[in-house]
Amino acid sequence: MRRRTFLGGCATGVAAGLAGCGGLLEERSTDGSGNPSVLEDRPDAVYHPTHIEGMEMIGTQTVGDRKVGLFYSYAHRFWTVTGTRTNLAEIQDGQDVHLMASTWDPETQTVIPVLDQPTFTITQDGSEVDEKRAWPMLSQNMGFHFGENMALSGDGTYTVEVDVPAVGATTVDDFQGQFGESITAEFSFEYAQSERDDIRFEQFPDQKGSSAAVSPMEMGMLPLSYAPRMGQLPGSPVEVGSVGDATMVATVDGSTLLVSPRTPYNHFSIPGFSLSATIESVGFDGQLDDAIGPVLGAHYRAELPEAPSSGDELTVTVDGPCSLSRHEGYETAFLERGSVSRTL
Structure with a gap:
C-alpha cells in the first residue's frame, strides 16, 4: 500500500x-x-x-x-x-x-x-x-x-x-x-x-508553554475524536464548567443525563474519567457510565428517576482524573478532582 x-x-x-x-x-x-x-x-x-x-x-x-x-x-x-x-x-x-x-x-x-x-x-x-x-x-x-x-x-x-x-x-x-x-x-x-x-x-520557540494548542491534523482517511458540537447534542445543552482544564458539557435527553468532557481549543472528547453527577430535584446522585455512540462519540451517561425541569441545578464531579497517557501539552491537564454546577 x-x-x-x-x-x-x-x-x-x-x-x-x-x-x-x-x-x-x-x-x-x-x-x-x-x-x-x-x-x-x-x-x-x-x-x-x-x-x-x-x-x-x-x-x-x-x-x-x-x-x-x-x-x-x-x-x-x-x-x-x-x-x-x-x-x-x-x-x-x-x-x-x-x-x-x-x-x-x-x-x-x-x-x-x-x-x-x-x-x-x-x-x-x-x-x-x-x-x-x-x-x-x-x-x-x-x-x-x-x-x-x-x-x-x-x-x-x-x-x-x-x-x-x-x-x-x-x-x-x-x-x-x-x-x-x-x-x-x-x-x-x-x-x-x-x-x-x-x-x-x-x-515553536515563541509559542511553547503558552495557553494554546497546535492545530489538529487534517487527514481525510483518518477520523479524529472530536466531541460533538453543541448543536449536535439533544435537548438544551449547557457548558457546566471546567475541571482541570476539561470543559464539561451536559444535556438531558428525556430522562437520560449526558455529559461530554472535551479539551479546550481543539475540542476532542476525553474518555478515561471517573465522573458522577447530582440533580437533587429528581433525586439523582450517582456515577456516570462510560458510553460511545455514533453522534455523541465518547461520553458519559446515567438514567435519571425522572426528567428534570428547566432551572434545576446539575453538579458534575470528577471523582477520578483522566487515565489516558498524554503527548506533550496535555500532560499537565485533566488531572484534577473537583465539581462544577450549573442550572439546566
Missing part, C-alpha cells in the same frame, strides 16, 4: 503535509533524543508544546465492525498517568519509531476509544522483533489513539499485528451491541531510516 507522510498540525492550521508551514525542517536537537527539552515552568493546564512531528501512514484495515489505521513517527517522549501523577516515558536506546494506531466505525467515522491496552507485535521474516502493550493516548494533533515506542532491526520489510480488545464502554443508539469482540489487524510495510528521518518536524 502506498504510504503518505502527514504533519500533525502546524502553527497556521494548514492541512497536514502541505506547503505553508514555516520551519518544518528545523534541526532536531537539545535533549539528546532530538527533542527540545521539557519546559521547566509548565502550567497546570493545556499548553502549546515545544514541537510537533509528522507521521508516516502504514495503512488501514477493516476487521469485523471496526477500521484500524496504523502510523509511525520518530520515537518520542510521552507521559503515562497514575492517579493524579504523570510519569515521563523517556526514549530508550534501540527504540526507532513511535508506532500509533486508531480505530473507528467505518460507516459513521466515529473514533472508538478502548481504555484497555492493545498489543503491537512486530516481526520480520517470521521472527519477533518487538512486542509491547500500547498506551491509550491523547495528543493535540491527533486526539485519542494508541501509541508506544518500538524497536526495529534496521531497514527492511516488517509485519505488524495490532490486537485491539473489545470495547468496555456502553454502546448506544446505532452502536448498541457492536464492538464487543477483540480484533486483530495485520499490516506489512517497508521501513527505511532515511524515510523516517524525512518526516517533518517543527519547533
Whole structure:
C-alpha cells in the first residue's frame, strides 16, 4: 500500500503535509533524543508544546465492525498517568519509531476509544522483533489513539499485528451491541531510516508553554475524536464548567443525563474519567457510565428517576482524573478532582 507522510498540525492550521508551514525542517536537537527539552515552568493546564512531528501512514484495515489505521513517527517522549501523577516515558536506546494506531466505525467515522491496552507485535521474516502493550493516548494533533515506542532491526520489510480488545464502554443508539469482540489487524510495510528521518518536524520557540494548542491534523482517511458540537447534542445543552482544564458539557435527553468532557481549543472528547453527577430535584446522585455512540462519540451517561425541569441545578464531579497517557501539552491537564454546577 502506498504510504503518505502527514504533519500533525502546524502553527497556521494548514492541512497536514502541505506547503505553508514555516520551519518544518528545523534541526532536531537539545535533549539528546532530538527533542527540545521539557519546559521547566509548565502550567497546570493545556499548553502549546515545544514541537510537533509528522507521521508516516502504514495503512488501514477493516476487521469485523471496526477500521484500524496504523502510523509511525520518530520515537518520542510521552507521559503515562497514575492517579493524579504523570510519569515521563523517556526514549530508550534501540527504540526507532513511535508506532500509533486508531480505530473507528467505518460507516459513521466515529473514533472508538478502548481504555484497555492493545498489543503491537512486530516481526520480520517470521521472527519477533518487538512486542509491547500500547498506551491509550491523547495528543493535540491527533486526539485519542494508541501509541508506544518500538524497536526495529534496521531497514527492511516488517509485519505488524495490532490486537485491539473489545470495547468496555456502553454502546448506544446505532452502536448498541457492536464492538464487543477483540480484533486483530495485520499490516506489512517497508521501513527505511532515511524515510523516517524525512518526516517533518517543527519547533515553536515563541509559542511553547503558552495557553494554546497546535492545530489538529487534517487527514481525510483518518477520523479524529472530536466531541460533538453543541448543536449536535439533544435537548438544551449547557457548558457546566471546567475541571482541570476539561470543559464539561451536559444535556438531558428525556430522562437520560449526558455529559461530554472535551479539551479546550481543539475540542476532542476525553474518555478515561471517573465522573458522577447530582440533580437533587429528581433525586439523582450517582456515577456516570462510560458510553460511545455514533453522534455523541465518547461520553458519559446515567438514567435519571425522572426528567428534570428547566432551572434545576446539575453538579458534575470528577471523582477520578483522566487515565489516558498524554503527548506533550496535555500532560499537565485533566488531572484534577473537583465539581462544577450549573442550572439546566
